[in-house]
Amino acid sequence: MQRQSFLRGAFTLMFAGMITKILGFINKIVLARIVGDVGVGLYMMAYPTLLLTVTLTQLGLPVAISKLVAEAAAYGDHKKIKRILTVSFFVVGTLSIIFTIALMIIAPFAAHLLFTDERTLYPLLAITPIIPIVGIASVLRGYFQGMQNMKPYAYSQVIEQMVRISLVAALAQALLPYGIEYAAGGAMISGVIGELISLFYMLWSFKHKKQVRIRRNFWSYLNGGKDTFKQLMNIALPTTGSRLIGSISYFLEPIVVAQSLALAGVATSLATSQYGELVGYAFPVLGLAGFITHALHVSLVPTISEAAAQNRLPTIFFRLNQALKIALIAGGFSTIICLVFARPIMELMYHSPHSAVYIYVVAPFFFLLYFQSPLAAALQALDLAKAAMINSLIGAVVKIAFVFVLASRPELGIMGAALGFSASIVLVTLLHFATVVKAIQFKLNTIIFIKGGILLVLTGLTARFFNHSLLVDWALLPRTLTLILFVTLIYTILLFVLRMITKEELSHFPIINKWVA
Numbered sequence: 001m002q003r004q005s006f007l008r009g010a011f012t013l014m015f016a017g018m019i020t021k022i023l024g025f026i027n028k029i030v031l032a033r034i035v036g037d038v039g040v041g042l043y044m045m046a047y048p049t050l051l052l053t054v055t056l057t058q059l060g061l062p063v064a065i066s067k068l069v070a071e072a073a074a075y076g077d078h079k080k081i082k083r084i085l086t087v088s089f090f091v092v093g094t095l096s097i098i099f100t101i102a103l104m105i106i107a108p109f110a111a112h113l114l115f116t117d118e119r120t121l122y123p124l125l126a127i128t129p130i131i132p133i134v135g136i137a138s139v140l141r142g143y144f145q146g147m148q149n150m151k152p153y154a155y156s157q158v159i160e161q162m163v164r165i166s167l168v169a170a171l172a173q174a175l176l177p178y179g180i181e182y183a184a185g186g187a188m189i190s191g192v193i194g195e196l197i198s199l200f201y202m203l204w205s206f207k208h209k210k211q212v213r214i215r216r217n218f219w220s221y222l223n224g225g226k227d228t229f230k231q232l233m234n235i236a237l238p239t240t241g242s243r244l245i246g247s248i249s250y251f252l253e254p255i256v257v258a259q260s261l262a263l264a265g266v267a268t269s270l271a272t273s274q275y276g277e278l279v280g281y282a283f284p285v286l287g288l289a290g291f292i293t294h295a296l297h298v299s300l301v302p303t304i305s306e307a308a309a310q311n312r313l314p315t316i317f318f319r320l321n322q323a324l325k326i327a328l329i330a331g332g333f334s335t336i337i338c339l340v341f342a343r344p345i346m347e348l349m350y351h352s353p354h355s356a357v358y359i360y361v362v363a364p365f366f367f368l369l370y371f372q373s374p375l376a377a378a379l380q381a382l383d384l385a386k387a388a389m390i391n392s393l394i395g396a397v398v399k400i401a402f403v404f405v406l407a408s409r410p411e412l413g414i415m416g417a418a419l420g421f422s423a424s425i426v427l428v429t430l431l432h433f434a435t436v437v438k439a440i441q442f443k444l445n446t447i448i449f450i451k452g453g454i455l456l457v458l459t460g461l462t463a464r465f466f467n468h469s470l471l472v473d474w475a476l477l478p479r480t481l482t483l484i485l486f487v488t489l490i491y492t493i494l495l496f497v498l499r500m501i502t503k504e505e506l507s508h509f510p511i512i513n514k515w516v517a
Contacts, residue, residue, distance in 0.1 A: 006319055009150040010299040010326065016154035017291025023161035027168060034172045035183045043184045046123035049110070050130065050188075053103060057095050057135045060239030061088055062142040063301055063380050064232045069146025070302035071309035080228075085143060087225040087232060092135035100131045119181035126188035133195045140202045146302045152205040153298075156198040164194035238385035242376075242392045249396040253279070256400055257417045260407035266414075274414040281350050282358035285342075286366045289334040293373035296323050300374055304381035313440060316378075320436070321445040323374040328452045329500060331370030333491055336456060337484060338363045340463040344480040358418055365422035368429040375432035382439055391431040399424030451498045458494055463487045 031043065065088055072080035104125065111121035137156070144152045171186035254275060261271035300323050307315040338345070342356035342363075379388040402423045406416025436442045466486055471479045495501050 006148075006299055006303045006322065009148055010295050010323075012150045012154045013295035013298055014292050016157050017295055020157045020161050021288070021291055023158070023165055027161065027165050030165065030169050031172065031187050034169060034176070035180060035187065039172075039180045039184045039187070043123055043187055046120055046127060046184070046188065049103075049124060050127045053099055053127075053131055054134050055240065055243050057092060057099055057131050058138040058240075059091065059095065060236035060241075060243070060385075061092065061232065062138045062145065063239045063385075064235035065139060065142025066145040066298075066301045067235055067305040067381055068228075068231055069143055070148065070305040073147060074306040074309045081143075081146075083225050083228045084232070085139060087228045088139045088142070089136070091229070091232070092139055093132070096132035096135040100128050103128050103131070119179075119184075122181045122185035123188045126185040127192065130192045130195050133192070133199050137195065137199045137202055140199075140206055143206070144202075145298055146305075148299075148302050148306075150299060152202050156202050159201055160194040160198035162194075163197045164190050167193055235380060235383070235385050238389040239380060241389040242385075245389065245392050245396050249399060252400055253403070256404050257407055257414075260404050260417065261413060263408040264410045264413050264416075271414075275417070277352060277355040278358045278414060278418055281346060281352055281355045282362060285345060285349065286334075286338055286359065286363060289330055289370075292330040293327065293370055296326060297373045297377040299323075300377040301381045304378055308382055316382075316440060317442060320374065320378050320442065321448065323377075324371055325445070325448050325452075325500070327370040327374055328449065329455075329495065331367050332452060332456045333459070333488075334370075335363050335367045336460050336463055336491075337487065340460065340467050340487070341480060341484060344476055348477060348480065358414075361415060361418045362422055365425050369425050372425070372429045372432060375429065375436055378436050379432060379439075382436075384435060384439055387435050387439075388432065391428055391435065394431065395424045395428035398427055448500070451500055455491070455494050455498055455500060459487065459491045462490050 031039070035043070065084060068084050069081055072078075072084065107121055107124040107128075111118045111124060141153050141156075144150065167190035168187050171190050172183045175182040175186040257275050258271055261274070266274070300319065303319050304316050307313075307319065338359050342359040343353045346355045346359070347353040376388050379385060399420055401420075403417045403420030406412050406419050407414065409416055412419070463483075466483050470486075471482060474482070
């Protein structure tokens with residue numbers, strides 16, 4: 001199987017993630033125009049159930065499989081790889097059957113009692129077929145990542161979104177005459193079909209080389225997989241724990257914010273509006289480049305796992321510093337754009353320029369979130385997934401506590417909630433970094449961060465000058481796009497002037513390397 005370097009794998013996933021993000025945004029626009037606010041509401045009520053079910057079905061296995069496959073591949077142990085896949089398929093197969101049946105039984109009660117809108121039954125039932133599909137796909141995804149071949153997973157993401165967008169309009173419109181709940185269910189079905197076609201592609205990619213024949217001696221490999229199962233669970237369960245902590249924290253956030261703002265004397269309607277502006281407007285803008293951190297996480301786990309299995313500590317240091325540099329470059333650029341162009345961006349996207357104040361407060365802290373994901377990947381690759389889970393738990397507790405204390409103060413209000421979110425980001429990032437340093441005596445490449453600081457200051461000052469001085473007579477949309485393009489060009493030039501990008505790194509991309517040369 002063709003292996004990719006860490007950089008090529010990461011940038012393959014970044015490019016696919018960017019396309020997927022754009023297509024997902026288009027999908028939401030199409031859905032909203034067909035089913036309206038009520039239909040979107042029914043869809044979004046069922047969507048968290050889908051995320052929770054998928055999290056429980058996957059059980060953190062993609063990360064665990066990626067790590068163990070990378071370690072086995074480092075020594076050419078194909079029998080170990082087959083045993084990992086055999087045990088993983090059995091686990092997700094069992095969980096898929098359990099959760100599919102459970103969701104079909106629970107859905108009517110959930111629609112009536114929890115969601116208080118019986119129309120959510122149809123979207124809930126529509127998502128049940130996705131459980132086994134996502135389960136099988138998660139095993140294949142972990143395998144490809146462990147073999148450091150990111151193309152199948154990257155392509156599958158784009159295929160899934162393309163199929164979803166192609167079908168969502170047709171299915172929603174076809175079922176709309178039967179009721180808005182059926183249209184919302186049709187939108188869910190389009191996602192199921194998209195996942196299914198995506199799975200077919202990954203299965204084809206898996207069988208194409210036929211390096212691992214799963215069906216041959218399946219039960220004998222399964223019977224001898226007790227130790228493999230323990231190894232998988234040692235990584236998978238803490239990883240799932242971290243995600244569940246995030247889900248529970250996400251569930252508690254609006255409750256705590258609402259109660260805190262009530263204590264601060266903020267009216268319920270205003271509190272709801274402010275929370276929507278912070279979490280619904282500002283956070284999505286700040287997280288637009290989130291696909292970059294995801295790509296770094298996915299690519300870094302097998303790379304560091306392989307190096308750790310062969311006790312190559314300098315390689316671990318080099319790759320982690322490389323990932324943190326990419327996070328610095330990407331996160332820095334995103335932060336500058338958000339800070340300098342916050343008002344026009346919020347005006348163009350949401351017709352809410354006053355919401356830019358939340359970006360001014362949160363963006364400098366949100367910048368650290370770009371480093372959090374590579375550090376978490378390193379912890380998982382170094383058998384420290386439990387430590388990462390504990391760090392996440394501490395961050396979640398601090399976030400809820402800070403939000404409650406600060407948002408309940410009348411002089412802070414919703415800004416207290418923003419500061420509480422920010423405190424959690426800073427704390428978890430620092431805890432992850434401290435854990436990595438303690439575990440392997442990791443040494444940060446300070447020269448890169450000094451150069452990065454210079455890069456961000458120069459670009460930020462230039463962007464601020466552009467925003468206040470150039471094209472002031474232009475309409476908002478073309479002016480904003482043109483200025484962002486200018487800032488991007490300046491940023492790119494400074495990257496090369498300060499040598500933040502090296503020739504060795506460009507050599508992983510022959511076309512770019514040839515063009516630059």
